[in-house]
Amino acid sequence: MNMLQGQAAIVTGSARGIGRAIAIRLARLGATVVVNYLSNHAAAEDTLSLVRDAGGEGFAVQADVSIYSEASRLVDEAVTRLGRLDILVNNAGTTRDTLLVRMAEEDWDIVLNTNLKSVFACCKAAQRTMMKQRYGRIVNITSVSGVAGNAGQTNYAASKAGIIGFTKSLAKEVGSRNITVNAIAPGYIPTDLTSQLSPELVAKGMQMTPLGRPGSADDVASAVAFLVSEEAGYITGQVLNVDGGLAM
Numbered sequence: 001m002n003m004l005q006g007q008a009a010i011v012t013g014s015a016r017g018i019g020r021a022i023a024i025r026l027a028r029l030g031a032t033v034v035v036n037y038l039s040n041h042a043a044a045e046d047t048l049s050l051v052r053d054a055g056g057e058g059f060a061v062q063a064d065v066s067i068y069s070e071a072s073r074l075v076d077e078a079v080t081r082l083g084r085l086d087i088l089v090n091n092a093g094t095t096r097d098t099l100l101v102r103m104a105e106e107d108w109d110i111v112l113n114t115n116l117k118s119v120f121a122c123c124k125a126a127q128r129t130m131m132k133q134r135y136g137r138i139v140n141i142t143s144v145s146g147v148a149g150n151a152g153q154t155n156y157a158a159s160k161a162g163i164i165g166f167t168k169s170l171a172k173e174v175g176s177r178n179i180t181v182n183a184i185a186p187g188y189i190p191t192d193l194t195s196q197l198s199p200e201l202v203a204k205g206m207q208m209t210p211l212g213r214p215g216s217a218d219d220v221a222s223a224v225a226f227l228v229s230e231e232a233g234y235i236t237g238q239v240l241n242v243d244g245g246l247a248m
Contacts, residue, residue, distance in 0.1 A: 002030030003229055008082040010034040010074065012065050012122060013092030015043035017191035018141065021217035022089055022224050023047055027056020029225060031087060034078045035060040038092070065092050066113040071121035075129070085129045087228045090119045090140045090163075095193060100154045108155045115159035119166055123181075127174065136179035137228040140167050141220070142239065144187045144247040160185075164239055171237030180236040182227045187243025189215045210245035 004026060014023040015037035023033045024047070033051055035058055037044035044060040051058045059081070063074040079085050094114045096107035119140050130136030145153050146160025164183055171181040188194065188205045206212060223242050226232055241247055 004087070005030035007031045007086040008034070008078060008084050009087035009089065009228075010036060010078050010085065010122070010126070011089040011091055012036045012074075012118060013038070014089075015040045015047055017193060018186065018189060018217045018220050019089075019091040020047045020050065021221040022091060023058070024050050024054050024056075025218070025221035025225050026087065026089075026228070027051040027058060028054040031056065032082055033058035034074070034082075036063055036065065036074055036092070038062070038064055065090075065118040065122055068121040068124065071118065072125040075122070075125040079129050084133060085126055086133075086135060086137060088122060088126045088130075088136070088138045089224055089228075090122050090138070092118050093141065093159075093193070095153070095156050095196075097152045097156065097196075099152055103155065111155040112159050112162075115156070116162045116166070119163055123166075123170060130179050131174065131177045134178050136174070136177070137232075138170070138179065138181040139224050139227050140181070140183045142167075142183045142185045144185050144241060144243045147185050147239065147241065148247040167239070168237045175236055180227070180232065182232075182236060183239045184220060184223050184227070185239055185241045185243065185247065186220050187215055187241070187246040189217055189220060191217060205246065208246055209243070210248070213244065215242060215244055 009026045009031040011023045013019040014035045027033045063070040065071045142163040143160040145157040167183040
């Protein structure tokens with residue numbers, strides 16, 4: 001099923017976890033995937049191997065997407081090598097969880113820059129190409145923490161709530177150019193990023209999740225695949241919770 005045949009996609013932070021699952025899914029659907037990573041070259045190469053195993057093509061580009069010049073270089077390299085950019089998935093993210101009373105300024109800055117400023121930087125860099133094409137699909141990965149808040153995550157929740165406001169605003173700016181902008185809010189998905197959560201916190205999260213189980217990176221990838229498809233062409237400015245009902 002090659003519904004994305006001939007399309008070019010960038011997935012930020014796709015060396016591992018949810019980003020890797022998204023890259024593999026888009027490749028399986030026919031897109032050529034640019035795997036973006038910050039520092040883990042070996043993990044990015046592993047993602048590329050899995051992309052090729054899925055029958056897809058792609059290449060890896062190192063870039064700190066929280067810096068506009070780096071995000072711009074990432075987009076330029078993708079467009080230069082592929083001639084176009086159809087799909088941008090802003091997935092890069094990090095956490096520095098602690099109660100606000102203990103939170104260092106650096107904990108705030110790193111999370112806001114990595115999670116929120118990266119979305120600004122990549123969308124701004126990609127906008128010119130997508131507007132010229134009069135086509136684009138942008139999917140921003142937010143979180144249920146950005147929808148409902150979470151104690152010990154004021155920085156993370158603020159960054160993810162910011163992504164929601166950004167998504168809705170950009171959707172209004174670029175809709176006339178046939179560019180859709182949507183967000184996905186995952187619930188608890190076991191990944192390297194969530195492995196540091198305490199067993200007690202995970203158990204509490206499962207109690208609050210109507211489906212009673214964690215999700216998977218593939219669940220998020222399925223939602224991305226839908227939002228970048230032709231079938232979702234009339235959907236923009238929306239937040240799709242992939243959370244087992246956690247944030248209802």
